[in-house]
Amino acid sequence: MIDQLFDPALQDSELQVDNPTKPSLVITQYDAEGRGISYPIELEEISVDPTFEPHPPYESCPPINQSILPYHQSHETATFIPYADEDEFPVIDYLARFQYFAWEEDFDPDSEMIQIETARRLYSIHHISMKNIDRMGILKPLRESHNQGLLWEKFQRDFLRWPGRAFATEGDMPTSFEPAAGDLRGMLSSVLKTFCPNLNCLRTMCTTHTYSLSGSFGGARPKVTSQSMRLSEGEPCGEECFRLTDDSYLDKVYWENESDTETLKTILSISPDLLPCQLADLCFKPCREVFVQRSHIFPDHMVFDDDPAGDEMQKHRAGLKARKPRLHFEEDRAHASFVPLEPCNHKGPCIDAWCNCYLQKRRCQLACRCGIKCIRQYRGCTCKRCDFDCPCVAHSRECMPGLCKNCDARGATKKPCRNTRLQRNDAKMVEIKRATYGLGAFAAQDMKRGDYIGDYVGIFMTHDDTNSLDVVTKYSGRNYLFEVSPDMHELFDAARVGNPTRFLNHDTDANCDARVLLVNGEHHIGFYTIKAVARGEELFLNYGEQYWEEVNKRAAC
Numbered sequence: 001m002i003d004q005l006f007d008p009a010l011q012d013s014e015l016q017v018d019n020p021t022k023p024s025l026v027i028t029q030y031d032a033e034g035r036g037i038s039y040p041i042e043l044e045e046i047s048v049d050p051t052f053e054p055h056p057p058y059e060s061c062p063p064i065n066q067s068i069l070p071y072h073q074s075h076e077t078a079t080f081i082p083y084a085d086e087d088e089f090p091v092i093d094y095l096a097r098f099q100y101f102a103w104e105e106d107f108d109p110d111s112e113m114i115q116i117e118t119a120r121r122l123y124s125i126h127h128i129s130m131k132n133i134d135r136m137g138i139l140k141p142l143r144e145s146h147n148q149g150l151l152w153e154k155f156q157r158d159f160l161r162w163p164g165r166a167f168a169t170e171g172d173m174p175t176s177f178e179p180a181a182g183d184l185r186g187m188l189s190s191v192l193k194t195f196c197p198n199l200n201c202l203r204t205m206c207t208t209h210t211y212s213l214s215g216s217f218g219g220a221r222p223k224v225t226s227q228s229m230r231l232s233e234g235e236p237c238g239e240e241c242f243r244l245t246d247d248s249y250l251d252k253v254y255w256e257n258e259s260d261t262e263t264l265k266t267i268l269s270i271s272p273d274l275l276p277c278q279l280a281d282l283c284f285k286p287c288r289e290v291f292v293q294r295s296h297i298f299p300d301h302m303v304f305d306d307d308p309a310g311d312e313m314q315k316h317r318a319g320l321k322a323r324k325p326r327l328h329f330e331e332d333r334a335h336a337s338f339v340p341l342e343p344c345n346h347k348g349p350c351i352d353a354w355c356n357c358y359l360q361k362r363r364c365q366l367a368c369r370c371g372i373k374c375i376r377q378y379r380g381c382t383c384k385r386c387d388f389d390c391p392c393v394a395h396s397r398e399c400m401p402g403l404c405k406n407c408d409a410r411g412a413t414k415k416p417c418r419n420t421r422l423q424r425n426d427a428k429m430v431e432i433k434r435a436t437y438g439l440g441a442f443a444a445q446d447m448k449r450g451d452y453i454g455d456y457v458g459i460f461m462t463h464d465d466t467n468s469l470d471v472v473t474k475y476s477g478r479n480y481l482f483e484v485s486p487d488m489h490e491l492f493d494a495a496r497v498g499n500p501t502r503f504l505n506h507d508t509d510a511n512c513d514a515r516v517l518l519v520n521g522e523h524h525i526g527f528y529t530i531k532a533v534a535r536g537e538e539l540f541l542n543y544g545e546q547y548w549e550e551v552n553k554r555a556a557c
């Protein structure tokens with residue numbers, strides 16, 4: 001480029017290069033006529049420290065703040081061959097662990113294109129509504145939700161233009177699906193899908209907590225009768241306040257628009273005991289009208305009932321008296337076997353076959369929609385200082401904001417409950433540096449015994465899924481699998497995604513240990529110091545004998 005600089009055709013007349021021997025970069029900008037203007041930029045010389053080793057190939061670890069559950073179970077499908085350009089890597093052995101190549105079974109872009117084009121022609125040329133196209137059942141559903149279905153997929157990728165397309169240039173289908181303005185339930189469901197309501201999760205479009213939330217929220221039961229609301233203390237909110245209404249008004253309210261009643265029902269299914277004055281603001285209706293409608297939805301005799309869901313409870317009441325439920329909560333055991341369950345959502349008590357939690361001998365979770373009377377829900381602790389006497393601590397469970405009564409589990413004060421450090425991410429600082437065995441984690445500050453280091457996160461998988469990892473683990477000599485259940489059936493793999501806890505090396509005289517904890521209904525692996533650690537010291541875990549037995553077994557076979 002320096003030579004070109006002196007080409008009179010390209011050279012800018014004002015360009016001066018003071019010292020052509022000094023490394024410099026010349027930038028030439030061309031205009032539409034091909035005239036170039038060049039100017040030099042001096043380069044800073046950079047010397048590379050030879051001790052700084054390049055990062056090993058095929059090893060990347062994007063940071064995550066919570067474990068993830070991938071959409072596609074990668075153990076069945078080979079999407080990628082690591083170390084493929086290294087002769088020693090046993091490619092065939094690796095591929096033999098999978099049933100398919102990803103290209104064999106992944107979506108077929110041709111078929112998808114044809115489906116989209118077919119739908120478009122049916123819609124814009126033959127004027128068949130999207131609802132009716134769906135009802136034909138010949139194509140993939142167009143709109144399953146605001147972010148699922150053929151229409152959504154169409155906007156996730158760029159299709160090449162294809163010859164057939166030119167013959168039909170009529171308009172396109174609507175691009176997005178939004179619930180109608182009056183459909184409060186639809187709008188809330190779509191937001192829930194976008195913003196995960198799980199207490200441990202702040203991720204948009206969360207794929208970890210995949211249980212279907214659409215339509216399943218609500219189901220809370222009223223505790224306050226309309227009569228006691230009317231008798232409760234409080235100032236009327238205005239002339240039309242329910243507090244100024246007598247019974248004669250009860251038959252005189254009729255809402256013509258069904259969506260108004262639906263909106264009220266949706267709000268009540270989430271918060272059944274809101275005062276009519278508050279409901280009036282949310283529904284844009286006069287307070288006394290809302291009161292009358294609420295008393296139709298929740299008649300007082302239902303509120304007194306043990307189970308306003310009614311029938312099922314009546315049917316089972318006789319049975320209930322006779323047989324006391326024998327509760328055996330698997331999760332109460334410190335290192336319980338753990339399989340994630342869909343939250344239950346049913347009428348009637350959680351003591352029969354319709355309740356999945358009951359069938360699986362599990363506690364109901366926060367996300368369950370079985371109602372406030374559920375006897376299987378954990379009630380929280382009542383202690384102030386949560387140490388060894390605390391039932392949450394004793395059962396390897398972090399205290400729960402909203403349920404634990406006296407400790408500051410929410411972290412609202414300067415002295416929040418210690419037994420919530422994992423969910424508050426109140427971790428001591430660590431530094432990742434070269435260590436004896438690859439990289440290692442080092443204390444970046446002085447630590448006391450019992451300090452919290454971090455939450456071991458990775459890809460959530462079952463033991464069967466690890467089969468395909470064996471070849472890679474043996475080849476790289478690095479293993480990032482951590483069992484979350486004692487039978488080793490469920491694991492987190494921090495090889496491909498993780499956080500600094502993945503760098504703790506092994507020592508029999510370890511200064512840290514790992515504890516399986518139930519945190520807001522999910523099992524986590526927390527790392528804690530078991531002795532004082534000075535700043536700069538390396539943090540070690542004892543991987544256990546079983547770990548090294550496995551390593552030796554793998555090496556031998």
Ligand SMILES: C[S@@+](CC[C@H](N)C(=O)[O-])C[C@H]1O[C@@H](n2cnc3c(N)ncnc32)[C@H](O)[C@@H]1O
Binds near residue numbers: 438
């Ligand atoms: C969870 S990783 C620890 C972080 C790892 N050193 C790195 O650079 O990413 C576990 C792997 O570290 C290595 N390792 C850790 N402690 C070791 C030890 N005491 N002896 C030999 N290798 C060890 C082994 O390769 C093991 O599979």
